[in-house]
Amino acid sequence: MGLDNLLEKLGRNSPDAINEAVRVISKIAENILKDPKNMKIRTLQKSNAAISNKILALEGGADCLTMLGFQETATSFTMPSSTSIESITEFKEILVSWKNSIFTNDNVISQEDKKAKNEIAPHEESTKDVIKPVVLPPLELMYSNPFLRRMEVHANDVLQYEDEKLRARCRKLIPVTLLEFNSQERLRAVQKLAKKDQSLDVDVSVQDMLILELLSWFKNDFFTWVDCMECEHCGGETAFSHMSTDPKHLVYTERVELHRCKSCRQFTPFPRYSDLNILLETRKGRCGEWANTFTLCCRAMNWDARLVVEENDHVWTEVYSITQKRWLHCDSCENICDTPLIYESGWNKKISYVIAYSAEEVQDVTWRYSSNHKAVLSRRKNCLENQLLDALFTIRDKKQKALSEPRKKYLTKRTLMELVEFLIEKKSSDEDKKGRISGSTAWKLRRGEIQCDVTSHVWSIHSSDLIDNNTVTIKYCCAQDKYEYSSGSNILKALERWASGVFNHQSVFRKVETDWKMAYICREDGKVEGALTWKLDLSNCTKRLDSVDIFFDYATFENGRVEVNICSENSCYSLPRGEKKMTISGIHDVRGLTITAKLTEGKGNCAWQHAQLFRQNLDSSDYPFSIILKFK
Structure with missing residues (x-):
C-alpha cells in the first residue's frame, strides 16, 4: 500500500x-x-x-x-x-x-498540542468550563497551635484529589496505554529472571511496575523543574529577589516570587500555584507543585495515594501497593520509589514531623523516614505527643464519618499494620545515601540537602607494616562492604563502606539488589561516566617496591565499559581489555601509586548498570578487588 x-x-x-x-x-x-x-x-x-x-x-x-x-x-x-x-x-x-x-x-487540537503551541493559558475564557477551580468544603479550624492548624489545612486541601472532573481531566493527559504496556514488559522481565533463580521471592504486580512507569513519565516527559525563571524580557538568567505584593501578580495564588534578570535587571514573576487545574496546564514548579500534581495523577489511576508533608520544607507522595500490602514512598522530583531514608541519609535532613494526608485519613509516618527514632523524638517540639495523637484521631474520625463500616474496618486494619511496621528502625543503604537530583547544586547546598564527600583516603605504607615476607595487601569485599589492609595473616587496618577507602569518586554508588542478593558498584542513574581512584603513599617505606599484583573483578553488559589504569609518578599501566589480573614489575623508585577505574557506555534506560565493579553474591566473603605490594 x-x-x-x-x-x-x-x-x-x-x-x-x-x-x-x-x-x-x-x-x-x-x-x-x-x-x-x-x-x-x-x-x-x-x-x-x-x-x-x-x-x-x-x-x-x-x-x-x-x-x-x-x-x-x-x-x-x-x-x-x-x-x-x-x-x-x-x-x-x-x-x-x-x-x-x-x-x-x-x-x-488536543490539549497537549495546544500546550505545545502556547494556544491555551490558565483560566482563559475558552476553557473556563474545563479548568474551573475545585471548590473545597469550608474549613473551621479547631486548634490554636500553628502546627496542628497547618495539619487541618493540609487535610482539607487533599480533598481536591477526589473531584471526579479533575481526575478525569488528569487521566486524559496520562499515556495510560503505553505505561501499561511498558509495565507489563517490565514485569515479564522480572518474572523471567525469577524463573532462572528459584530462590528469588518476587512479590510484585503490574501495579507496582506501573507506579515506576508513571514516576518516570512524570519526571522525564510531563513536569518541569524551576530554580529560577528565564527573563521574560530578554531571555537572560535571573535570580530570586523577593515575594511580590502586587495585586496584579496575585491572581489564582497568594504566593508569587519575583526573579530579577542579571542582564536587564527587569523582574519576571513566578507564581507558585496550588490550583491543580492550572498546574495541569503550566506543568512546572518545585517540589510542592510536583508532589501535588503527581498525587493527583495517582488518584486519577484509582490508586490509594496520599500527599506527604515533611515539616522541614519538602513534600512527596505515598502509594499503597495492593500486592505488597504496604505504602510505597514515591518522590516524583527524583523519580525514586521505596527509598524512604534518602532524605535523612542522602539529603542530610533533620527529620522531625512527616505527616501523610488523604481524603480518608491523616497519619504520622515520620518513623518510616528515619533510622534514628530517638534523635527524631528529641527534635519534635511543635506540640506534645499526646496533643498530636489527639489531633490525628479527631481529624481522621471526621474524614471517615461518612464511610461505610466495611471501609472503616479495612482502613483501621491497614493503619494497625502500618504502625507495626514503624516499630522496627530501618538501616540505610547506599541507595538511601544518594544525594538530591532535582534543583541546581547551589540551591541544594543552600538547603543542606547534598553532602560533599571530603574524606580523601590515602593508604599510607610504612616499613613497619611489612611483617610477613615483605608483602602488604589492600583488599575490598563488596558483599560485606569492607576493606582490609594486611601483611600475611596480620590485619593492620579495617575500614567499613566502600567510599571510606577511596581517594576520590564521581557519580558512583554501591548498588544492593536485595531481590537477587547481589552487590556491586556502578554509575548513578543518568550519569554518562563514573570514576573511582584509590591512592597509595609509599614515601614512608624505606624498602624498595619490587612488584604489584592487581586483581580487579568487574562485569559488563551490552556495550558497557570498564577502564582501569595504575599510575606512578613516571608511568601508567592499563589493565588489558577483558583481563582482571595484572602484575607490574620493575617499578622500584616510586613514592606513590594510584588505581583509577572509569565506568562508561551501556545502552537504554539501564545503561548505568551495564558497567559494574566487584559484583558478588551478598553471602560471599571473597575479595574481588586486591592490591598486593611486594618489597625488596
Missing part, C-alpha cells in the same frame, strides 16, 4: 482515535530508536490491549505497523533487525506531521 493511500485510510477514523494511535506508534518507534538491538521491543503481541485497541482496531492501523517495518505473523508483529534506523525515523516523522496538519486544518 502506498503512503498516500495509507494516510487516507487512517484519516477515516475519529480524531481521538487517530491522535492516540499516532502517539502509541511514535512511542514504539522511539523505543526502538533508543535501543535498536533489543529484540523484545521489536515484537508486538496482537493480544496486547494497547496494540489491539489503539492500533489494530483502527482502519489502516495494521498498515501503519507494516509501513514502519514490522512483519505480521499469526500472533504478533515483529520488526527484523535489518530494518534501517533511517526508515523508522522517516515514517515516524511523516506520521506525526500528517497528524498535526489534519488536526490543525480541522481545528481539532
Whole structure:
C-alpha cells in the first residue's frame, strides 16, 4: 500500500482515535530508536490491549505497523533487525506531521498540542468550563497551635484529589496505554529472571511496575523543574529577589516570587500555584507543585495515594501497593520509589514531623523516614505527643464519618499494620545515601540537602607494616562492604563502606539488589561516566617496591565499559581489555601509586548498570578487588 493511500485510510477514523494511535506508534518507534538491538521491543503481541485497541482496531492501523517495518505473523508483529534506523525515523516523522496538519486544518487540537503551541493559558475564557477551580468544603479550624492548624489545612486541601472532573481531566493527559504496556514488559522481565533463580521471592504486580512507569513519565516527559525563571524580557538568567505584593501578580495564588534578570535587571514573576487545574496546564514548579500534581495523577489511576508533608520544607507522595500490602514512598522530583531514608541519609535532613494526608485519613509516618527514632523524638517540639495523637484521631474520625463500616474496618486494619511496621528502625543503604537530583547544586547546598564527600583516603605504607615476607595487601569485599589492609595473616587496618577507602569518586554508588542478593558498584542513574581512584603513599617505606599484583573483578553488559589504569609518578599501566589480573614489575623508585577505574557506555534506560565493579553474591566473603605490594 502506498503512503498516500495509507494516510487516507487512517484519516477515516475519529480524531481521538487517530491522535492516540499516532502517539502509541511514535512511542514504539522511539523505543526502538533508543535501543535498536533489543529484540523484545521489536515484537508486538496482537493480544496486547494497547496494540489491539489503539492500533489494530483502527482502519489502516495494521498498515501503519507494516509501513514502519514490522512483519505480521499469526500472533504478533515483529520488526527484523535489518530494518534501517533511517526508515523508522522517516515514517515516524511523516506520521506525526500528517497528524498535526489534519488536526490543525480541522481545528481539532488536543490539549497537549495546544500546550505545545502556547494556544491555551490558565483560566482563559475558552476553557473556563474545563479548568474551573475545585471548590473545597469550608474549613473551621479547631486548634490554636500553628502546627496542628497547618495539619487541618493540609487535610482539607487533599480533598481536591477526589473531584471526579479533575481526575478525569488528569487521566486524559496520562499515556495510560503505553505505561501499561511498558509495565507489563517490565514485569515479564522480572518474572523471567525469577524463573532462572528459584530462590528469588518476587512479590510484585503490574501495579507496582506501573507506579515506576508513571514516576518516570512524570519526571522525564510531563513536569518541569524551576530554580529560577528565564527573563521574560530578554531571555537572560535571573535570580530570586523577593515575594511580590502586587495585586496584579496575585491572581489564582497568594504566593508569587519575583526573579530579577542579571542582564536587564527587569523582574519576571513566578507564581507558585496550588490550583491543580492550572498546574495541569503550566506543568512546572518545585517540589510542592510536583508532589501535588503527581498525587493527583495517582488518584486519577484509582490508586490509594496520599500527599506527604515533611515539616522541614519538602513534600512527596505515598502509594499503597495492593500486592505488597504496604505504602510505597514515591518522590516524583527524583523519580525514586521505596527509598524512604534518602532524605535523612542522602539529603542530610533533620527529620522531625512527616505527616501523610488523604481524603480518608491523616497519619504520622515520620518513623518510616528515619533510622534514628530517638534523635527524631528529641527534635519534635511543635506540640506534645499526646496533643498530636489527639489531633490525628479527631481529624481522621471526621474524614471517615461518612464511610461505610466495611471501609472503616479495612482502613483501621491497614493503619494497625502500618504502625507495626514503624516499630522496627530501618538501616540505610547506599541507595538511601544518594544525594538530591532535582534543583541546581547551589540551591541544594543552600538547603543542606547534598553532602560533599571530603574524606580523601590515602593508604599510607610504612616499613613497619611489612611483617610477613615483605608483602602488604589492600583488599575490598563488596558483599560485606569492607576493606582490609594486611601483611600475611596480620590485619593492620579495617575500614567499613566502600567510599571510606577511596581517594576520590564521581557519580558512583554501591548498588544492593536485595531481590537477587547481589552487590556491586556502578554509575548513578543518568550519569554518562563514573570514576573511582584509590591512592597509595609509599614515601614512608624505606624498602624498595619490587612488584604489584592487581586483581580487579568487574562485569559488563551490552556495550558497557570498564577502564582501569595504575599510575606512578613516571608511568601508567592499563589493565588489558577483558583481563582482571595484572602484575607490574620493575617499578622500584616510586613514592606513590594510584588505581583509577572509569565506568562508561551501556545502552537504554539501564545503561548505568551495564558497567559494574566487584559484583558478588551478598553471602560471599571473597575479595574481588586486591592490591598486593611486594618489597625488596
